[in-house]
Amino acid sequence: MSLMLLARALPEPVKDLIKTTRNNTGLALVRLFSSSGFLSSVYYCLISREFDREHRAVLLGRLHFAQRMLGKGENDAFLRRNVHRLEKGLIMRPRRSTFAEDYIGPTVRCYADATRAGVVNGQQRWANDVLTDYFSAVGSTPRIDSAKRAFTSTENPDETNRCVPYPHSQLPDCPVSYDELMVLFRRRRSVRWYQDKPVSNELIEQAVSAAALAPSACNRQPFRFYVSNGKEKAAEVAKCAGGTAGFHDNLPCVIAVVGDLGCYPEARDRHVVYIDGSLAAMQLMLALESLGLSSCSINWPDVEERERQLAKILGLAYQERTVMLLAVGYADPTGGIPYSDKKTEKDLIIYN
Template identity: 45%
Template sequence: MRPRRSLFATDYIGQTISAYLVVVGEDGKDPERADELKWCTSVLALYFQTIEGNDKTNALKKQFEEAGSSRFINLEGSVPYLRSSIQRSEVSYDQLLGLFRQRRSTRWFLDEPVPRDVLDKAVLAALQSPSACNRQPFQFRIIDGPEVKQIASIPMGTSGYSGNIPVIVAVVGSLDAYFDERDRHVIYVDGALASMSFMLALETLGLASCPINWPDIEERERAMDKALDLKPWERPIMLMAVGKPDPTGGIPYSEKAPLSCMRRYQ
């Protein structure tokens, strides 16, 4: 924010510190999240260094420091930085547009396994997608075993090709990241952003995909809950069929709407 206020975020810094203390108390249980812990510690450290404290924030700062957080602080590369410092990609607009046009919904795949390390690369790329407050309230559930056809048959619209899908990816949203009803749709926004990035990444790795609409029908919600063993706060956002594309398989032609119909300057 410009200009930066001398004191800010007082409405939710208490809740942030409470959540942070829980995470610090679990330090060592999940070493894969060490970098994430360093990031949130560094952001909080910079916050307390920046503000002009009051009684409330001074008490929270003391809790933060008593948690032994100093060992996690890494202000180099973990806090806000200048846009000018970003290393620019060499991908041109024309190349990016070409990738977008290359990605088309594919329903016919080769009968070949899909390497998990390749799928992981696509997920890693998808995790760079924007997410409100960086909560990333979703998970990619990858099914590449005998349950593929059964799970692929739960949503509507797959009856003609569900038996030809090597891998099903279910994007599952988690509502436990939120406390307010105003955020109830964020899982769908963030999950969709990550899903698009995932599908584009697949194309660069020699794989194809087909996004599968998730119907808002209670019977099918219950079936997916059971198939994926979802918790009460988890919701299916969408599914995607993934595999090595069959070069002889047909792709439905889709003429996209012209710019003049889809863009309007207010």
């Protein structure tokens, strides 16, 4: 601490020199270690601690996934992924006479476990309907037959909604023109100044059910929305982030978009929580806008101390990774909106 004070008291040119030297040494190291993938891994093992939390979260995610597979409850992510794969098999052109042989056994087991555990939800109905269609469409092999027996001996729901593939022509027409959408996209600006007016949970729920319709890899939807509604709670969460200085006390509601690495058995899918979480967050912001509410995404970089703070407040497991925070509220009409120039399609497109 006194060293910090001393450092601050140094004259500017000396400070600059120290900073430059430190930066240059740092960069020389970066240049050296970036010469190969292995050395880069050595760098993030021995020199920098910045990947520690992510490495550990990925490992714990893999463990968690394995434990969910062994448990007799429901491995939600596993079941969703496999039912999704069955649907993809069902719509294939030409459809193969047998498919999904290598995972149909575990899929039925996972479905049956959840049924026995008394889980009744949309996912279970969907799984039941798709499995029914699958077994009536697919040819016979020893593995498929054995899975079929296991499926028929499970107590299935009487009623079904026929949650199975359908032709694209059955979808509703698009009710929004390109021009209207552009106005909506222009209207959605990051808002940092809000009216002192509470946001009802009902509206948040409406917006989340719109966000839930976003695409996600293998339909896993590996995210959750931790809602801190009310200025006090919102400020407590918002303060954990670095990017809210000067306006965190002004936020009526803050939503943390959090992804769960426990949905993946393999490290290579570790970015999907950020991708799926952000796709849903975008639909969330647009839905909020249509409900009269504004929002502001808040950055959540990987900073150990802040991770701990937020995990404590929200009760996050280690393998849960925060994608972003989202401030939500009624915009103060007099509040300033940065112009925020956007790149054009000319800047952004590269034709191959």
